[in-house]
Amino acid sequence: MLVCPVCKEPLSCENHQFVCKNHHTFDQAKEGYVNLSLKQKKMTGDNPAMVRARTAFLEKGYYDFLRDALKMIIHEYSAFTLLDAGCGQGYYTKEFASCVNTVYGVDLSKAAIQYAAKHDKKSTYIVSSIYDCPFRNESFDLVTTIFTPDAKNEFYRLLKPGGYLIQVGPGPFHCFELKSILYENAYLNPEPLHVRPGFTCIDIQNIKRVFLVKDLRSLLEMTPYRYRTKASDLDKIDSYSSLNVTFDFMIHVWRKS
Template sequence: MQWLMCPVCRENLGLNERTWGCAQGHRFDLAKQGYVNLHVVQHKHSKQPGDTPEAVDARRAFLSAGFYAPLRQAVEALLAKYQPKTLLDIGCGEGYYTQAMQQHVTDCIGVDIAKSAVQRAAKTNSKVTWVVGTGAVLPVLDQSMEICTSLFSPIPQQEILRVLKQDGLCLVVTPAPQHLYDLREQLFGEVRLHEPEKFVTQLSDDFELIESQVVDAPFVLKQQDIQNLLAMTPYAYKARPEMRQALEQQEQLALTASFQLYLLKKKARAAV
C-alpha cells in the first residue's frame, strides 16, 4: 500500500518504477540513494533547511556507537506492545531510530527537512520510504497512519491530527529535566532544567496521555565522542566558544542522558 501525498495538489502518489506521480501529473523522481524529495519550493524558507551535513555526520557517529541504545530499545518495546501497522517518523534525521522502528511495523515512512540527513538515512534500510519533506505539510494522506513519532523533533499538531487514523497514536520523545546535566553545567554554568510536560499540555486538547516513562542512559565519552555530541546538539552554538573548546579538549567525560517518552492517543472528538 502506498501512503504518500502529492505536496502540490494533495492527491495520492503512486510509484511507477523510479518515479512517484499523482493523477494531476506531478512527478517526483527517486534519487539514486532511494529517497524522494517532496519538499517543493513553495514550502521552503531557506536554501538548506534543517541540520547541516556536519551535524548529521556527528549524530550518525555518536548514535552508531550505541550511547542512546536504551532509548531505542524503549521505543521498540512500545511498538511491540501496541503493534501499529503504519508509522510516520517526523524528523527522522539520519535514520538511527527509524530503521529500528521499521522492524515492528508493516509500512514505515521517515521524513526530514534536511536533505543531507535523508540521503544518509536512505542507505540504512531500503524497507523504509524515505522522504525529504516538511512538518508544515506532512507528505502522507489523511487518516493513513496508525502512529506518528517525533523524537527530539518539532510536533506539527494539526498535521499529525490530519494524518492519524481515529484512535491513532503519537509518540513524543524529548529531553527529561536532567538530560545531560553535567555537560550543560560545564558549558553554561547555570542550568535550566528541561520542561518536557509542556508538550503534554500543548497536545492535551486533541490527545490523551496513555503512557509516560523516563529512560536514563549513563555512559563515559572519549574525546571524539564528546566532540560528536556537541556537534549534534544545539548546545554547540549556544555556548561560549571558550567553554566549548575546554570541553572538547577533555580526554573523557561521564554523563547521563535522560529521555522523557510520552505516548498519546488521538481523541475521538479531535477535529482536523
C-alpha cells in the same frame, strides 16, 4: 497514501517517478528516497557535517537503550503503519521497520535522508517538512517524534482515530554534566506538559543512563547547545578527554480521541 505537495492529489510511482494526475513529477533518487519538499533551493535541516557528527555518536550505542525502549512500546500497540517524523538519518526508523509492516521516515535534511535510505531498504524515506507532510489525512496508526519540533496540528491530521503518538524529549537531567561545563549556571530541563488537545495521555516513562563519553565534540554537535553557546564557551569542552554524562529521556504516549 502519498499526495502531491503541489496540488494534494494522490501520487503513484511509475518507473522510479512519483506522478499525480495533474502531471507533477518527482524523481526517485538512486538511494531510494524521494524529495517532496517544495523548497529546493534553500539548504535546510541538518547539513552533511551535522549528519556525520550525529551518526558517529549514535553508532557508539549511547542511545541504544532509548531505541530499545521505544521498540517495546511500539510492540504493545500493534501498528501496521508508522511515520517517524523528523527521522534524521534513520537510526530509530530502521529499528521500527523490524516490528511494523509499513514505515515512512520524513525529514527536511536531504543529507540525513540520503544516509537513511542508503542504509535502510525496508522503510520509505521522504525529504519534506514535518509541518506539511505529503500524506492523506488519517494515514497512520502511529507517529513517532523524537527530539523534533512539535507539529501538533499535522500529527493530529496524520493519525487515524484511536491512533498513537509517541513523543520523546529531554528529561530534567539530560546532558546536565555537559551543560555544567558550558554554562556558569547550568539548569535542569523543564517538565513537559501532560495536556494535548485532541489526545489522551496513556503512558509516561522517564528512562536514563549514565555513560562515560569520550567523543564529547560529537555529542555537542548533535545538541542545541552547539548553537546557543558562545564559541569561547564551546572550546571549554576540548579540555576534557572524557566525561560521565547523564542521558535522560521523557517518553509520552498519546492516543488520538
